[in-house]
Amino acid sequence: MQRNKNFSYKYQDFFIFAGLLLWVAIGHVHTIKTNAWGSYAGYILVLGFALLPALVFSFFKPVLKNTLANNRQYNTYWFINFIILLPLFAFAASNIKIEGLYPSNIVLTAIAAFALELLLLVNQYYQKKVQHIKWIKKIGLENAVLISIILIAVTISVMAVSSQDNPLYQRKGFRLVGFEFDIWMLIRNFGTFLAFFSQFLIMYLCGYLLFFINSRYLVPKILKNKGLLIYLLSVAATVALLYPMLAQLLISLPINTIFGRSIFESNPFELENAFGAFAIILISLPVVLALQWGKQNHIILSLEKEKSQNELDLLKQQLNPHFFFNTLNNLYALSLQKSDKTPESILQLSALMRYTIYKGQEKSVKLAQELDYITDYIQLQQIRLRKKLHFEFEKQITDDQIEVAPLLLIVFIENAFKHGIEPAEDAASLKLCLVSNHTTLHFTCENTYHQEEVSQTSGIGIDNLRKRLELLYPNRHTLDIRSNDNIFRAELKLQLG
Numbered sequence: 267m268q269r270n271k272n273f274s275y276k277y278q279d280f281f282i283f284a285g286l287l288l289w290v291a292i293g294h295v296h297t298i299k300t301n302a303w304g305s306y307a308g309y310i311l312v313l314g315f316a317l318l319p320a321l322v323f324s325f326f327k328p329v330l331k332n333t334l335a336n337n338r339q340y341n342t343y344w345f346i347n348f349i350i351l352l353p354l355f356a357f358a359a360s361n362i363k364i365e366g367l368y369p370s371n372i373v374l375t376a377i378a379a380f381a382l383e384l385l386l387l388v389n390q391y392y393q394k395k396v397q398h399i400k401w402i403k404k405i406g407l408e409n410a411v412l413i414s415i416i417l418i419a420v421t422i423s424v425m426a427v428s429s430q431d432n433p434l435y436q437r438k439g440f441r442l443v444g445f446e447f448d449i450w451m452l453i454r455n456f457g458t459f460l461a462f463f464s465q466f467l468i469m470y471l472c473g474y475l476l477f478f479i480n481s482r483y484l485v486p487k488i489l490k491n492k493g494l495l496i497y498l499l500s501v502a503a504t505v506a507l508l509y510p511m512l513a514q515l516l517i518s519l520p521i522n523t524i525f526g527r528s529i530f531e532s533n534p535f536e537l538e539n540a541f542g543a544f545a546i547i548l549i550s551l552p553v554v555l556a557l558q559w560g561k562q563n564h565i566i567l568s569l570e571k572e573k574s575q576n577e578l579d580l581l582k583q584q585l586n587p588h589f590f591f592n593t594l595n596n597l598y599a600l601s602l603q604k605s606d607k608t609p610e611s612i613l614q615l616s617a618l619m620r621y622t623i624y625k626g627q628e629k630s631v632k633l634a635q636e637l638d639y640i641t642d643y644i645q646l647q648q649i650r651l652r653k654k655l656h657f658e659f660e661k662q663i664t665d666d667q668i669e670v671a672p673l674l675l676i677v678f679i680e681n682a683f684k685h686g687i688e689p690a691e692d693a694a695s696l697k698l699c700l701v702s703n704h705t706t707l708h709f710t711c712e713n714t715y716h717q718e719e720v721s722q723t724s725g726i727g728i729d730n731l732r733k734r735l736e737l738l739y740p741n742r743h744t745l746d747i748r749s750n751d752n753i754f755r756a757e758l759k760l761q762l763g
Contacts, residue, residue, distance in 0.1 A: 279386055280324040286382055287313050287321075290375050294366055308364050316359035316372050319351035320379045332705050332761065348383055352376055408481055415470040423462040426525070427455050441525055465521040472512045476546045479504060481554045484547075490558075505543045513539040607649055614646050622673065630669035633702065637666065640676055644696075647683050655687060656695040664703040668762060671738045675700075677731045678711035678756045686715035686754055707760040715754045 291309040295302050314321065323330075323344065330340055356376035360369035422443060428451045429435045429444030436442075452459055484504065489497040513534035516522075597615060601608060621639050625631050641659075648655055679698070687694040697712040728747070735743045735758075742761035749755070 277325060277328070279327055280321065282386070283317065283320050283324045283379065283382065286375075286379060287317055290371075290378070294371070298366075305366060309367055312359055312362050312364055312367060313372065313375055315362075316356045316376055317352070317379050318355050319347040320383065323347040324383075348380055352380060408478065411477065412474060415474055416467065419463055419466040419470055422466055423459050424452055426462050427452050427459045430455070430458070443525065462521065465519045468519065469516060472516060473546050475512070476504075476508070476543055477550045477554075480547050480550055485551070485554045486558055501544070501547055505540055505547070509540045509543040510534045512543070611646055611649055614642055618642055618646065626673045628672060631672045632666065633663065633668050633670050633707075634666040636670060636672060636675060637661075637700075640679060640698075643676060643679065647687075651687070653690065654693040656693060658696070659698040660700070662701040668702065668704060668707075670707060670760070670762065671734070674731065674734065674738075674758070675709050675711075677728065678709070678758070681728060681756070682711055682713035682754070686713040689716055690714060691716070702762075705762050707758075707762055709758045711756045713754050714752055715749070716752070 287310065290313055291306055294309050295306045298305055330343055353376065356373055360372045425446055426441075426443045428446040428448035430441065430451070432444055432446065435444040480501075484497060484500055488500045492500075511534075513536070517534055597608075597612065618639065621635075625635065625639075644657065644659075648657070679696075682696055687696060694714045695712075697710075699708075699710045701708040732745065735745060739760055744757075744759045746757040747755070
């Protein structure tokens with residue numbers, strides 16, 4: 267289920283472009299009486315060819331983001347597809363003769379695809395940058411609707427003042443609002459503008475009142491707790507209580523005599539007014555439900571994040587004592603040997619513990635720091651070993667400044683020494699390989715072990731590692747641990763981007 271969900275998110279842009287293609291084709295066949303399916307298929311083929319660069323790029327967009335080394339290469343691919351290839355393919359498709367589909371239609375479809383891509387880019391920027399700004403997050407949907415109502419009232423009032431002396435908008439007994447903006451007319455008739463604005467705002471606020479009651483009371487209190495029947499009955503009671511008073515308020519506005527027939531003598535109890543109130547509540551219901559779902563989903567995500575952070579903190583608390591006990595054993599072995607390297611090793615051990623305690627609590631560290639930590643740890647382990655260790659460390663690193671979670675890779679090495687290298691009676695071997703670029707990290711650890719030694723797949727270190735990976739890199743990691751012919755192999759792949 268999770269894999270299917272990720273698949274749908276991954277190719278969402280491609281699905282949107284395919285939807286544009288289908289709607290354009292539908293727009294050309296919806297009035298055809300005969301052979302509609304044949305024409306539909308022909309339009310899809312021609313328009314699909316015209317939009318082929320956009321479709322292909324949107325399909326491979328997730329792969330390009332994960333595999334390309336930097337944004338410059340990605341932008342180059344984008345430029346080639348949307349600025350060069352899309353117009354060329356649209357021009358080539360416009361030369362294909364098909365009944366009912368004109369070259370101008372194909373060109374406009376290509377322009378629509380380009381505009382759609384720009385819209386997706388704007389939305390992507392909003393998702394990453396704008397929506398995380400605190401004051402925007404605090405606005406909320408209800409306040410956004412209220413702000414929109416005020417802006418609409420201002421806009422219509424400005425247009426009404428700007429077009430009030432234009433004979434094109436004069437009708438017998440009333441005026442129309444023309445699509446005009448005249449700053450000088452607004453300045454000269456600013457009092458009229460304020461009168462229009464206040465009355466238009468009252469009109470829209472009457473509808474907003476019904477939306478607000480539905481959003482704050484009827485849906486979260488009645489529909490959620492009492493069910494659909496009680497909700498519908500409560501809506502009916504709310505409309506019966508409010509619509510006559512709201513209708514009387516709207517009827518009393520002087521603006522009615524300017525932009526429509528005089529309705530001073532109208533009956534506020536007319537059922538048409540009630541139908542308007544019902545329409546506002548029912549039309550706003552999907553928006554209100556989406557708002558309530560968003561609030562609940564945000565609460566759930568916050569609780570899950572808090573739970574995950576608590577679990578991660580607990581795992582780190584378990585990890586530090588585990589490492590501390592291992593390093594104390596190393597120091598004890600050196601003191602027994604009365605090695606001249608004991609003071610140096612104590613300093614090195616101090617640096618390792620400092621990294622574990624302080625850097626280990628951070629969300630991420632530089633890969634270079636993690637590699638230095640691993641190197642110091644292995645050097646410290648080699649000092650105390652009495653037997654020969656064949657050690658190899660292959661590195662293929664594009665950028666050692668990328669960010670990774672701390673103290674992940676060291677778990678494999680600790681495990682290799684504890685269960686494979688230290689108990690070995692003869693010479694042992696440890697082979698490490700790290701391959702990484704800007705978006706992926708691939709680490710393998712191979713060590714020899716004795717068949718009678720306990721399994722390396724168990725223990726605090728490996729169990730904690732599995733849990734930390736689930737919390738830090740959910741659905742973005744693979745961990746493969748296996749043993750064969752006295753060789754234990756652990757392989758970890760991370761998606762960093």
